[in-house]
Amino acid sequence: MNADQILTQHWDILIIGTGAAALSSALSAVESTSPPPSILLIDKAPLDWAGGNGYFTAGAYRTRHNGLKDILPIVSNVSDEIKDKIDLPPYRAEDFQHDLQRVTGGRSDEVLGEYLVRESLDLVKWLKGHGVDWWLSFRRQAYQVDGRWVFWGGLHLTVKDGGKGLIKNLSDAVEARGCTVLHDTAARRLLTNGKGAVCGVEIERDGKTVDVRATSVVMCAGGFEANPELRKKYLGPGWEQAHTRGTPYNTGDMLGAAVALGAKTVGDFSSGGCHSVAWDAYSPKDGGDREKTNEFTKSGYPLGLMLNAEGKRFVDEGIDLRNYTYAKFGRAILEQPQGIAFQLWDKDGQKWLREEEYRDEIVHKICADSIGELARKCSEEGLVDADGFVKTVEEYNNAVAAHREEHPDVKLNPAVRDGLSTQSSKKQLTLAKSNWALPIVQPPFLAVKVTSGITFTFGGLQINPENAAVMREDGSEIEGLHCAGEMVGGLFYSNYPGGSGLTAGGVFGRRAGKAAAERAECSRRKEKL
Known part of the structure; x- marks a missing residue:
């Protein structure tokens, strides 16, 4: 299909973004129902900027685990000669939860944190099954002490070739599962039906505005870290001078679009946010x-x-x-x-x-x-x-x-x-x-x-962690609208435990994709009645 055909057909799921959270959401959706839903991913960035901020990371995921017995089966860079020279203590759920609350001053949303921690190990195993090439992070998370590799800081997994490798692994998996990806396509506004449910996105491409219809929309469009004006507005004077570490396309557009529908913002919008x-x-x-x-x-x-x-x-x-x-x-x-x-x-x-x-x-x-x-x-x-x-x-x-x-x-x-x-x-x-x-x-x-x-902003949208649905100010869900990745607020305040951002994007992206796929399946059944 050409771009015009892609944009004029109805999609079961439209995902905004091509970063790690978006790609994880697509993989989750495509395997959640049979037959799988039709899935379109759009990104306002050109193809040579694909991958969002995930591309610029070290590809490290923080996960709970019980030591080497959980880690060795999923990594590909540990030889038999070296595995007996590794000191890698367990990093249990209570350790992860403690670190999350400790570094955020006890302000991290406890329920979001429970989902993040509990599902982190299952997430990395699931990603392994989708082709992510996990490595034990000798280079960044271990020191050689008395002839042994001593791991530290609760962050032990990375991906071969870092963020580049992560995005390639996930993109290859998404392409292999038949998802459609369209770049140079900017989401501008969320569309709703007469009942207030989201039913698509107004996009801009090649100078034209088009309404793309979808049963559900999953927003993985990043925060506002690449927008100097919004940084100054929310984080305070001086933040407009920070260097943007990653993609220049995360400018907060979809945060504004969601707020225009009554979405509730939560989290740290302060100078430390x-x-x-x-x-x-x-x-x-x-x-x-x-x-x-x-x-x-x-x-x-x-x-x-x-x-x-x-x-x-x-x-x-x-x-x-x-x-x-x-x-x-x-x-x-x-x-x-x-x-x-x-x-x-x-x-x-x-x-x-x-x-x-x-x-x-x-x-x-x-x-x-x-x-x-x-x-x-x-x-x-x-x-x-x-x-x-x-x-x-x-x-x-x-x-x-x-x-x-x-x-x-x-x-x-x-x-x-x-x-x-x-x-x-x-x-x-x-x-x-x-x-x-x-x-x-x-x-x-x-x-x-x-x-x-600056890497990403902490303030974002409130979600229901069960299905990653975006919440309104009155506590109700915005039907048909989900969110994952850097757009989610409430997890991090002033600081975060390294590697937990990618893990959170995967955990809630996975839930968003599953919920959107199930909604599409339910919609198809109703149409047949």
């Missing part, structure tokens, strides 16, 4: 790089320092494992003068940096043989107080030395909160570094300039 990370200051500002994708992330700060343009530290870089801080430290950077910071390490600290984030080809490095020289070079990149920079590093090193003198048995272990700190009875910093406090004394020294990269 987004996932934002330490991001390369020299990266593209208004959208990600399709080749480098997640490599502009600069997550090596736990074993180093971050100083702002005034030469001062502003976060406890070692307060928690990286998986529980990276999504909020982008906000902290944006709040600093000029919205920038400098990450720094000495020769020993640089050994722990991940090649995909810090190799010469991916990052502009500022190198020097002394801290004073490093400060002078950083002054050419935006640092305004070189003397303050040097003083901060000196005070930090003195505090690290005092702690080590008082606690000689405390050893570095980057896979746990090791207690290697700046705080001792003899000396304490006003802003502690609570763990992994390595001295910065061995030349050559390295600094990297970072800013804030």
Whole structure:
């Protein structure tokens, strides 16, 4: 069929988006009834921007599990020689639920969280059955300690080739199951029948407006993170300056369309209401790089320092494992003068940096043989107080030395909160570094300039977690309208446990697809009566 034929026929299910949540929804729908429903996925992005934000991720899914006995059967990168050298503790439902509430300050919707946690392991097994090539995340979620691979932070599964691999695996599965995908097709307005049920979408394509009819609509169109005006409106002044990490097409259009129908918004629309990370200051500002994708992330700060343009530290870089801080430290950077910071390490600290984030080809490095020289070079990149920079590093090193003198048995272990700190009875910093406090004394020294990269927004629509139906302000469901992915509000506040966003998109996308397929089947039966 050509595009005109596609848009003029009636569809059982119309899915808005081509990211991981949308593709999971389509796969769930197509297997939920026999015969399967007719499914159309539309995306306002062109084909070469397919995959939404999922394409730009590391492809990591957080899931509950009982240790290696649950994980090894679904991963493809663990040889017999290495499996006995892996320390991977169970990450049970109560651990996942605890982390979700802990990092969100107890504000995460408990019911949504229960669905997310309970169904996470079944989700990754289901995705494995649809061709997702799971790998154990040695590169990003483990350190080699005493000859063993020690996993940490509750996030152990990734996909071969990261987000690129994830979207390819899911897209191949959707195509194989006969779903139709149309790009350069922007959803503008939700259509309703005389009873208030959603019955299609007004779309714009090639400068023309067309009404596309469907029994159900599933919105997986992302948040408003790529819309500087909405970021400023909801998150506050300064957020318009953040770099967009992923697709430039997530501009909040369908959030507005749903609200126009009376949909209820919930969740964090405040200044902390987004996932934002330490991001390369020299990266593209208004959208990600399709080749480098997640490599502009600069997550090596736990074993180093971050100083702002005034030469001062502003976060406890070692307060928690990286998986529980990276999504909020982008906000902290944006709040600093000029919205920038400098990450720094000495020769020993640089050994722990991940090649995909810090190799010469991916990052502009500022190198020097002394801290004073490093400060002078950083002054050419935006640092305004070189003397303050040097003083901060000196005070930090003195505090690290005092702690080590008082606690000689405390050893570095980057896979746990090791207690290697700046705080001792003899000396304490006003802003502690609570763990992994390595001295910065061995030349050559390295600094990297970072800013804030926004990934997705936390505020969104209220859904019924049972069927991912969009709720009205009065507590009723908007019939025929479902939602999954970044558009769902109420799960994350100020922060999130790494990898839980993709998992949530899969859990609720799967439920949305199933509910939409069952509604289509019910509609067909009524037509036959």
